[in-house]
Amino acid sequence: MSRDPILDFFAKYIESELGMVYSDSNYFQLQNRLEEIVKLKNLSGVQELYQTAQKGMGGCLKQLLLDVATNNETSFFRDPKYFNAFGSLVEKHIKGDLFREKELRVWSAASSTGQEALSIAILLNELKAKHSANMPFSILGTDISERALEKAREAKYFQLEVQRGLSTPQILKYFSKDERQWMASSELTKNIQYKKMNLRDTHYPYDGFHFIFCRNVLIYQSVENKIDILNKLTARLVPGGFLILGVGESLIGLRQDLETSMLDNAVVYRKKEQVLKAA
Ligand SMILES: C[S@@+](CC[C@H](N)C(=O)[O-])C[C@H]1O[C@@H](n2cnc3c(N)ncnc32)[C@H](O)[C@@H]1O
Structure with a gap:
């Protein structure tokens, strides 16, 4: 199956930073999360986000990526x-x-x-x-x-x-x-x-x-x-x-x-x- 090289790039980056593995079946989730950053940063699309990231994953972009990549679901007295x-x-x-x-x-x-x-x-x-x-x-x-x-x-x-x-x-x-x-x-x-x-x-x-x-x-x-x-x-x-x-x-x-x-x-x-x- 052919994979999207942009999603591959971000999935690899997230894995190297957080250890979190995005499997192929979760790529849609990654896509949604990247689109969240696109909106927050007022970019034209995931392609522009990729180009920005290629120039260097600065502190702000890195933190934003880690923030949206993580699932923060929780509740009081969970389980x-x-x-x-x-x-x-x-x-x-x-x-x-x-x-x-x-x-x-x-x-x-x-x-x-x-x-x-x-x-x-x-x-x-x-x-x-x-x-x-x-x-x-x-x-x-x-x-x-x-x-x-x-x-x-x-x-x-x-x-x-x-x-x-x-x-x-x-x-x-x-x-x-x-x-x-x-x-x-x-x-x-x-x-x-x-x-x-x-x-x-x-x-x-x-x-x-x-x-x-x-x-x-x-x-x-x-x-x-x-x-x-x-x-x-x-x-x-x-x-x-x-x-x-x-x-x-x-x-x-x-x-x-x-x-x-x-x-x-x-x-x-x-x-x-x-x-x-x-x-
Ligand atoms: C699903 S929440 C769980 C929260 C709480 N422990 C609970 O069970 O309700 C997972 C949390 O792990 C954090 N997380 C993911 N990878 C991490 C890492 N490599 N180091 C520290 N925190 C991480 C996420 O930011 C997220 O807030």
Whole structure:
């Protein structure tokens, strides 16, 4: 089958930057995304975008391409069973049965527009209140998309967005409304920091996490990239720390240094202690 050389060019560029693979059957999606840039930049068409890119993928064009190439779909408490599992583990920690350190460090490693990090913050706040626990925590949210991070930092969501996953009492307790949007309270946002980071980077500058959420992003990566990213994420967990992946993002056959446990019907992965000691 003959392929469009322009789409090939952009698909290869995106793969080299993000590790995201556009298969032939997804080329229509790539075409739509390039047309989005054409509109944003007021160009005559994809051909002109290609000619511009040939002259050099400058910072602005590169970021725009990465922003539109990524799928930022997310929602509050997406796939709730993972949050139930996370909540059970946090309760174990509150009872003193999990980690030595009091302060919990959580990383949302493809945080998109912030709903995942905020859901973690809501759950931690609720568990602290339920158990009258003194449990400091911090949440790091990272993503490659500047556009998604901008919204995450702003922490403002439309009615339809807050309704996707939050109960009315949660909305009223943790958000306040301006004319158009619901803004997350500082009680939630004060513990969250957002940074731009590409999971394909060779070095991850953050370390010492009890939980890493890396959901609905590895699905777009090749097996080699997945293994490489999982190695780097696992190295950033504390002894016995947990890796939480998305539905269908199984590690079967990919790793020996993580134990699989089923909790509240969700599969979570725990870094083995002896691997840590050897590392
Ligand atoms: C579908 S969203 C998932 C958001 C959230 N984790 C969830 O499950 O709801 C995938 C996110 O991964 C980000 N992403 C894609 N490739 C990435 C990479 N190489 N490094 C960092 N983030 C990446 C995208 O920008 C997007 O925001």
